[in-house]
Amino acid sequence: MTLYKGGIGQWAWIAHRVTGVAVLLFLFIHILDTALIILGPDWYNKVIAVYRWPIFGMLEIGLFAAVLYHALNGVRIILVDFWMASIQYHKQMFVVQMVLFTLVFLPVAWLMLGHVFP
Amino acid sequence: MSGSYGAHPRPVGGVELCAWLFMRISGVALLLLALGHLFIMHVLNSVHTIDYEFVAGRYAGTFWRGYDLTMLWLAMVHGVNGLRTLADDYLRPPVRGMAVKGLYAIGSLFLLLGTWVIIAFQPVSGRGLP
Numbered sequence: 001m002t003l004y005k006g007g008i009g010q011w012a013w014i015a016h017r018v019t020g021v022a023v024l025l026f027l028f029i030h031i032l033d034t035a036l037i038i039l040g041p042d043w044y045n046k047v048i049a050v051y052r053w054p055i056f057g058m059l060e061i062g063l064f065a066a067v068l069y070h071a072l073n074g075v076r077i078i079l080v081d082f083w084m085a086s087i088q089y090h091k092q093m094f095v096v097q098m099v100l101f102t103l104v105f106l107p108v109a110w111l112m113l114g115h116v117f118p
Numbered sequence: 119m120s121g122s123y124g125a126h127p128r129p130v131g132g133v134e135l136c137a138w139l140f141m142r143i144s145g146v147a148l149l150l151l152a153l154g155h156l157f158i159m160h161v162l163n164s165v166h167t168i169d170y171e172f173v174a175g176r177y178a179g180t181f182w183r184g185y186d187l188t189m190l191w192l193a194m195v196h197g198v199n200g201l202r203t204l205a206d207d208y209l210r211p212p213v214r215g216m217a218v219k220g221l222y223a224i225g226s227l228f229l230l231l232g233t234w235v236i237i238a239f240q241p242v243s244g245r246g247l248p
Contacts, residue, residue: 017204020197020200020201021200021201021204023197024193024197024198024200024201027193027194027197027228028224028228031190031228031231031232031235032228032231034173034232034235035231035232035235037170037173037235037239038235038238038239040170040242041169041170041171041242044169044170044173045169045170048165048168048169051165052165052166056165057165060160060165063156064156064160067152067153067156068153071145071148071149071152071153074142074145074146074149075145075146075149077142078142078145078146081128081142108157108161111161112160112161112164115160115164115165115166118166
């Protein structure tokens with residue numbers, strides 16, 4: 001079983017797992033909705049129209065946040081994996097990661113909100 | 119702290135080392151592919167502009183089909199292998215084995231469905247199209 005030793009690393013790692021599972025769940029749904037394209041325009045357009053509801057627009061922004069976090073945190077994991085010395089800076093690396101996350105997320109979320117509430 | 123940043127040490131060899139390496143290589147590829155996909159489809163475009171006609175135009179050539187197919191395979195194998203890691207951590211035999219088999223079955227089924235749709239899709243003309 002997994003041991004929880006506490007600290008930023010623990011929360012970063014839990015968030016990596018949660019966002020990973022969430023994105024995989026969405027991938028399953030996304031394969032199903034896109035598969036409707038094979039049945040023709042009536043089916044596909046009807047189902048895609050559901051994604052235009054504001055609630056799904058907000059979830060879409062959440063999906064972007066999940067993918068972005070998982071990607072940036074993954075880069076940090078890879079850096080530590082292939083450059084063990086960097087592990088002593090893992091807290092600083094996490095801060096840099098979250099600054100990058102914020103810098104990318106805020107403008108993108110703003111643009112996506114513009115689609116949700118035109 | 120173990121040899122890797124996560125809870126698992128880096129495998130020494132065999133299939134597990136291949137899986138470990140795959141997660142990192144596919145992860146970097148997916149960073150570009152998935153974030154690129156999200157940016158194109160949900161920032162430059164949106165679900166308000168995406169419809170049958172949009173997809174038909176996008177799939178008229180092979181480039182986006184290839185892009186989507188690459189992303190689909192990498193994401194599914196990356197995701198299923200990630201969930202297998204979680205099953206290893208949180209489930210005990212015999213539930214773990216059944217869960218992993220079920221995961222492989224469902225993952226393969228969805229992967230085949232997605233692959234078939236991306237390759238086989240041919241836009242219909244006329245009805246529903248302007």
